[in-house]
Amino acid sequence: MLRRALRLGVGRCPLGRGLGTRRGGSTLDWDGKVSDIKKKIQSVLPGGAWNPLYDTSHLPPEHSDVVIVGGGVLGLSVAYWLKRLEKRRGAIQVLVVDRDYTYSQASTVLSVGGIRQQFSLPENIQLSLFSVDFLRNINEYLAVVDDPPLDLQFNPLGYLLLASEKGAAIMENNVKVQRQEGAKVCLMSPEQLRNKFPWINTEGVALASYGLENEGWFDPWCLLQGLRRKVQSMGVRFCHGEVTRFISSSDRMETASGEEVTLKRIHEVHVKMDRSLEYQPVECAIVINAAGAWSGQIAELAGIGKGPPGTLQGTKLPVEPRKRYVYLWHCPQGPGLETPFVTDTSGTYFRREGLGNNYLGGCSPTEDKVWPHLAQRVPAFESLKVRSAWAGYYDYNTFDQNGVVGPHPLVVNMYFATGFSGHGLQQAPAVGRAVAEMVLEGHFQTINLNPFLFSRFYLGEKVEERNII
């Protein structure tokens, strides 16, 4: 066996180096050969990936129970809860596939990092409440032996939402729902606003809602790395590659009323390696679509939306990337340490960043001019200097701007965890748990997210929220 390994090791060298790229005369490169032989022997010993023909350690495994497409905060959250809620240790093999390990375009790390409970749908409020609980106890949930504890850099300063005359009644209603669900929010009149935050110009503001606890902003990169580290320690495999194809099989079945439906089941996921034509077919039982802004493309690969429009087969996943810009500016006379995350009536928002009078902000939903609105609301912002800016994608749900969670009615083993249109980060821990419950138990156990299933796109039932930032 050693002789065979040696022969392979020696014979492999010219192929590995490429034809005609030998450096000068007769350098044997003995060290290279020795390391090749050592690698070969290590792969033969138990625990190594033995493949006599070529090295496959960069490829994903050939079988995996669950394949999660997308390694952002939602995908990792689903992986974490799947491993945490599994009945027996090591029962489920999970593979997370992401095509960019630097996360350069991922919405998670480009996000402003805010978390609030000021929504109008009770489900959204509950998701956010659980997520904030998760973040508060993050060092109990994501503790890894021998690793330092996580510092999320959470600023518990709350959100301040401003409403004009038209929106005041809606805001009051919203605050009532929020208080019912357990969020700590208070309403403020323009006079109270001026007393508390003297730097605000309350012209045009009829009512404001201010979150007192459990709202603020934090560092999304830290959450991502903490999840990644914990999930790796729980045995989840990572693969750096792109999903290019789903191999599925179809079954024609009849519903109770006699209609014919075609149910699809995905059997294999083809994962293509970066900058290469090489791909690995991964046999899987369940696929989770957590690809963020690109979830629509993944859904199309699975055949979702290929059918006559108006039918269930023809209903596409309405998630597409929407670019949003964030600006960082410096204003020496700006609002002080107690500045909350302020959202204006026009959709412009800003928050403090650090101790040096720097502020982050932008405008959503429409990309109007940002500065005039800012200067109108906070007169100190008339003199400011933009330091830098960046842009990121929302996984924008064009139907009703709320998340899609749960299985697809026709492609029975694809589950969605996407489409949160700008509040995915703040709901990620709770959504991950909901999807894991759906996968393991078949129904939602803790928070009922039935209004967020895919079927609402076909039935036309919009679940709309107001004031998406």
Add this chain to the structure above:
Amino acid sequence: MAAPRAFLHLASSIWKWGPRDIRGLSRTVAPEGSQRKGRALLQFLADHFYDVEALREYLFRKQVLKVHQKNRSFTHIKEQYGPYIAGAYFVLKQGGAVKFQGQEWMQSNGRGRFSLDFFKFQAVPVEAVDASGCAINYQGLDNLLALKELQSLSLQRCPHVDDWCLSRLHQLAGSLQELSLAGCPQVSERGLACLHHLQKLRRLDISDLPAVSNPGLTRILVEEMLPNCEVLGADWAQGLKLGPEEQS
């Protein structure tokens, strides 16, 4: 049986030492030779054996549960005797000191025992609480926040008081006049920013906070935020670098 007990002893001694200083694991607190060797051995074993890793996780969970147990809420006492008695009982059990209005300071003795005759002060509000060094956390703060006439609160050197706890203190905004957070290892400037709700505050002690990134600047910003309050903290010149003329 001697070997596993030795492991347990090593593991528990390391973990007793760990959570007390939450940032000690990343900062260079140089342990002595034998402890360092012990840690390296434990790390090696945990990396190579699932059983050792599971054991260490179990010991960590036990530590966490111990803190949770200490911070449970005494609903029975609260229903029968009222929030003031429940809050005072909680503080005394943790090892702190309590002062009722018009009474003297009460504290448990060295062995954690205290007399229960404050149970007759059901209608007397608690004026001051000294919870220095106690293991109060976010849940345990429930008991203190029910004391609506609290005027002075001292949370010096509490290892589990962090920014999240400070964000809850707005419920005492109507009465709190004196607050001390000196020496809390987990409090940073982000938590201090939430204190703007406490407009009646007259004395605030934020000295010696290791997690605050810029103590001098933070003190200035907190003073701006609370204009009627006397802030004891780091000197504003601390952290300033000498200019080229002054350096010679």
